Amino acid sequence: MSLQVDYFLAPQSPWTFLGHARFVSIARAAGATVRVRPMDLARIFPLTGGLPLPRRAPARQAYRLVELERFAAHLGERLNLHPKFFPVVGDPSARLITAVREHDGADAALRIAGAVLRAVWVEERDIADPLTLSALLRESGLAPGRLDDAQAPAVQAAYDADTDAALAAGVFGAPSYVIDGELFWGQDRLEFVQRRLQAAGPGA
Numbered sequence: 001m002s003l004q005v006d007y008f009l010a011p012q013s014p015w016t017f018l019g020h021a022r023f024v025s026i027a028r029a030a031g032a033t034v035r036v037r038p039m040d041l042a043r044i045f046p047l048t049g050g051l052p053l054p055r056r057a058p059a060r061q062a063y064r065l066v067e068l069e070r071f072a073a074h075l076g077e078r079l080n081l082h083p084k085f086f087p088v089v090g091d092p093s094a095r096l097i098t099a100v101r102e103h104d105g106a107d108a109a110l111r112i113a114g115a116v117l118r119a120v121w122v123e124e125r126d127i128a129d130p131l132t133l134s135a136l137l138r139e140s141g142l143a144p145g146r147l148d149d150a151q152a153p154a155v156q157a158a159y160d161a162d163t164d165a166a167l168a169a170g171v172f173g174a175p176s177y178v179i180d181g182e183l184f185w186g187q188d189r190l191e192f193v194q195r196r197l198q199a200a201g202p203g204a
Helices: 012-030 043-047 058-075 092-102 106-121 130-139 153-168 188-199
Strands: 004-009 033-038 175-180 182-185
Touching: 004 012, 004 153, 012 058, 012 106, 012 188, 033 092, 033 106, 033 153, 043 153, 058 153, 092 106, 092 130, 106 130, 175 188, 182 188
Parallel strands: 004 033
Antiparallel strands: 004 175, 175 182
């Protein structure tokens, strides 16, 4: 029996970008159901011991860049270590991903999430700008009206609820994957996610 994965992501996270395409491939290969759940790290961090990047110790900031470069090279991914539009507020794009999920389903939400992540970390685009988000919808083959839908109170409520669900699941960073109550934090844990899903596959 296939499992459901709660995919807690932050659209401004480089680690979410580095894991996104691999996670989508792993989930599809396993026949897993994915719930795409953008979350607000500005709420998560203060409650779980995390710090925004500018407030981290210089040694941690420096090592983050080493790890990003190392993983990007290992995975064969293009990634700008110092993108033009970063730090960037993730809320507008998170609400857009949520609106797409609510109206168009999980596959469409995964598609627009991938486009948003690539926009930040590869394409030097501002994901806080409505014009950028509108263009990403068009490029992803999605309805332009989703940008208006993202402003609906119900979408904000869903975004808040997903952040609450992340906290309840013990999530403290992005990306995080929760399978049947078991938490996997970070794109470097995707091998374990794959094993967990395969163990629940046909004949397991």
